[in-house]
Amino acid sequence: MSQQTSSTQNSPLWTLRDVCSCGQNAPRLDRVSVTIPAGRVALLGVSGAGKSSLLRILAGFETADSGDVTQHELSLPSPLPVFWSPQDYGLWPHLTVQEHLEHVRPAEPRTGILVEQWLQQFRLEALADSQPGTLSEGEQSRLSVVRALASEADVLLLDEPLAHVDPVHREDDWRTVMNHVARFCQGVIFSTHEPAIVRRFADYVVCLDRGRIQFAGSTSQLLFSPPDETAAWLLGPCNWLSEKIRHWFSDAKPSWPCLRPEETFVTPDSAGKSRVISIDGQGTQTRFELRHCELDSTIVVFATHNPEVRVDSRVRINVIPSPDREQVDRSS
């Protein structure tokens, strides 16, 4: 991360106290109290958890029905403190793609990036003269994000950015966004459903569940020391270790409640306690269904793929803790 972002990382951007936003049947935000720091912050939660409502309040688009929302002074004063890429893109229907960027660009851009370069980076140059109504979802999504970047605002609020961008380009587009944030912004707050994006690009995570704060802390904390299984799953598959399951592990019994697949290894062992019933998936998130040879019970384990493991073979489960886990343990 760049100097600008890291230097301001601990300073808070917003403090929310008992913020409520009424909904039709249930509150959209229910007594939310959280401090949002500078840096890269992800909002996580299932659909309807209140992520977009929170971003809309931070953007000033909606006001809270009760509670306090305090926007702190930025450590480095900026002409445009906040810009927003809403979930429905919020594009200006009467402007072309190029005009969108020309409208938000400051008179003297500190990034030095020309409108044409922005269009090129997000593959929109052929659509420069098109209006939003004629663009596909993916193109609108990219335009909304690149408009936010071109505004050179110090804090970007991105509501499910690049959600409709094809998987071939999504990785590159995210990297472009985060490189820009690292060089020119004091913070980015984005909502997403993609655990991989959060794990790669967020330093701090705020999890919401039915309008309430479920977790607020560093990404590593949520990864290795989540408050509960639901929160743990927001960052992808995990092995939630209840007392009943701990004795399935061959080595020293893990003391942590949550093991990630990349720390969990299923290896062939003729003396192993369990037998493989099924194997689904590839890579670091392979799903093994195992049957205990003595207890006649089954469990599902998410572990790193091992080509040597076959269905019906006897196996044991090993744990190799991630180096990041030790850091989390130390800090907690």
Place this chain on the structure above:
Amino acid sequence: MTLADGELWNVLLRLSLTMSESATARSFLIGLLAVFISPSLATWVTQQPPQRRRIAFLAAVAPFFAPELIAGYCYSSGVFSLVHLPTANAALYFLLLLLKTVPVGMLVVLYSPGSPISGSAFHCHRLLKHRVRSWEAVGFWVRGPLHQRLPVFAVSFLVVFQEFEIASLMSIPSWTVEIFDAQAKGIRPLATAKILLIPLLTIAVVVLPTVAILARGNQPTVFRSDAHSQRSRWFGGAFVFVANLILWVIPVWTIGASGLRHATSLTRNAAILKGFTREVSSAIAFAFCAALVAVFAAYFLLNRWRPDIARRRKTLIIAPLLPGLAGSLAVSLAVFLVIQQPSLIWLRSTPIPAVFGMAVFLLPRAVLMLLLFRSARPGTAVGAANLLSQSGDASQCSRGFRLLWQLEGRAVFWAFAAVFFWGYFNLTTASLLVPLAIVPLPAQLYNLMHYGRTMSLSTQALLSVVVPVSLILAAALSMPQVERMASGRHKSPRSKRPE
């Protein structure tokens, strides 16, 4: 109450019952027709190529804006008059109302909240028709197509049921005409209230279930056409052509032809010109003030509306719109009755009741117009422009304000223009609530139109349309300058701070 009053009241009550029944039957029939024709009109508009869609939309809604006084004047006298053939006259009146009402139905089709069961969900259910019981199918139909069509029926019903000016000029029996005439003859306020009861109950029976459905607030403003056929499009196009021909082209052409010939002689007659100018000015002043109040109130209410707010808050937002749905005559009479109270009688000589009554009547229309003109952009687009307008960078700030004007200011302007136009031609408020010393143009034209067609009246009728249209066009043409001034004047608040 004297004996004479009592007899008069009984006669009027019986008459009102009969008249409201025929008006009810007429409104019911036109409401049903609008339910079936409006989707074709909406399809015709939405299927136009993007560059022609705006013009097609304007052409489709134009018949709704045709002033009733002008249409009534055109078809009640001269070559198009069928007053001596009562059945044909009633049929012509029916046609005029149908042509005027279907465009409103189209607006409702395009902009009312979606039904709980979407078109695709309804189709999925139809695919299972062999496994579905008939009562389940009825339930799906009620929550699907009927849910969508009920508001079209209700709004069309209301527009027809409360119509007054054309009915009066074409001598069509209607409860509105009877009540207005009774009021002019000096019937007591209490008797008026009693006569109004049945029509108001009829309106409530139609309006309340519709409001209850709309207050549920499903996903808003998505047009789901189930009529994409070529025939449907052709029919929609033909309807727009015929409606504009009958409600705009023929009246303006026939009145204009004789009116223009007489225009020069009108300018030479200083007394008539002075009187006409005074009447136009007062109509403009009342309409301007009422439209301002109505649009401001509509803007305030709409900004508090969200699909997911609690039902109690939705009811609070919808409630102020309900009186206006009862029609201009009912609203004006209600205000008139209130200001007859001894403690409020002093208001009679002020413009307050007229502006208030007209604003109450115009409020639902202002909401409809704002919804219409704001529907082209998402609310978040305004939010993004608003953030930009707060920038410390002067050019960003200026562009932000320009965007805000383009996205929000223009919508408000056109909504105001439409509401102003309706207010300008509002007859019943002008007749009942305006201070006695003032005679606004609609009241004066209405009085003169009962004496048949004259060159002078045709000229005044023509000018009565030309003046507000010219004012609106002049304001629209000056908008780019206003826009430039607005964006230039808004220097960033942050840029003024000392370093």
